[in-house]
Amino acid sequence: MATAATGAFFLLGDDDDPASPRALTSDEVNRLAVTRFLNYQAGGRAVTITVPNVAGGLVITGSIDYRTHTGYGVVRGTGRDASSDGLIRWTAGTVLVRPMAKPPAAAPAKPPASGWYTRPLRTSGMTLDSALAIALDLGSNRPDNSALLPQNGAAWVGRERVRGHRTDIMKGPRASATASAGPGTGTRTSQTVRYWIGSDGTMYRVEIGIASAPRPVVLDFDTRAYVPVQPLPGAAPTPQP
Template identity: 85%
Template sequence: MTADEVNRLSVTRFLNYRAGGRAVTITVPNVTGGLVITGSIDYRTHTGYGVVRGTGRDASSDGLIRWTPTTVLVRPMPNPPAAAPASPPASGWYSRPLRTAGMTLDSALAIALDFGSDRPDNAALLPQNGAAWVGREQVRGRRTDIMRGPRASAEAGPGAHGKADTGSNTSTSQTVRYWIGSDGTMYRVEIAVASAPRPVVLDFDTQTYVPVKPLPGATPTP
């Protein structure tokens, strides 16, 4: 990798954090169909919110979804909207713990939260831990460099930052590819997750970013 490529890879998660949040589409494959989550991630509060749609047997998962490093909230809807309401509903939510072991959806949600960091990754350590330039590709009209980078941690949240650049974490994924623009902006990430038949894909800027608002007066159902 050139010095410029290493520097761009080292700041890409920090740029997400500095932006406050990003619009994202998360494609989660499995053997019975798959799920697609379209929404936003607030990298300051480590909160995601959006619409989830399934195919095959996963169609029963359709509705709204909201998640943090520890909790997943779902609000089933038979015909979910194209985009999640900017102000989330105050009722109808079901809550459960986020589980990263053996559950592809939860692993993908946790990993997605880990793509924002309040400081750049250690550029000196990235090549030592397997970072490499892979190629170039256009992503929605933007020229990007594809780089193999720091492994993704399913232990998302403030305490997880820094684990991905050391190579010492017990990651959900051993293979992560980043599509990064000339200024270090992250436009796509592909993660090989052990419990999924194909890689999980995160596409950023697929729609307009809508800030993630709190759930006013919501009382999730256990």
């Protein structure tokens, strides 16, 4: 996934010449402005989040409810990060993890009632938490201001098919690591964001450059059927040491 996403600089235009960045057309601006709103309108999206780091990396497969701004899924790691395997659930302020030696291929639709550990979502210095917060911020209850997007650095950078969908790749304003701040606002941000957007404004992929990560974080949407995020039953989770 990350390999495909990071090839934006070498994508081809319709004439098979290397694509050069250019200003967005009015249609492209409008699609970029509504893409987060469409996630909210859909209620939620299935997502795969690839989080690289120098110790290995993490892959989260699950769903995000954009009405409640809650994510839930399975997390798997490589290298030293394999110890992070299990279930994960997060909001704008809290991360809950349930360690599992052999996590399932998909998170159970009804979350387990016990075995959860909780900690605050860290505001800076942690790539995973930045990625989780930005993932929640990719849904909004209103379209973004289309007049401000070009002023804040939005541009067209190429085209690519994503799981059979023809998309335009747009360099967007900085992505906020705080939910509901909107693209281009907030204090904890990424300097490099690219959106893979379909002809109707649907978001299929987002690539985010985060200072603490050796490579961009990649979010791939609709990698499986969306499963609604259910409330967490049972007793209060144990604070994580």
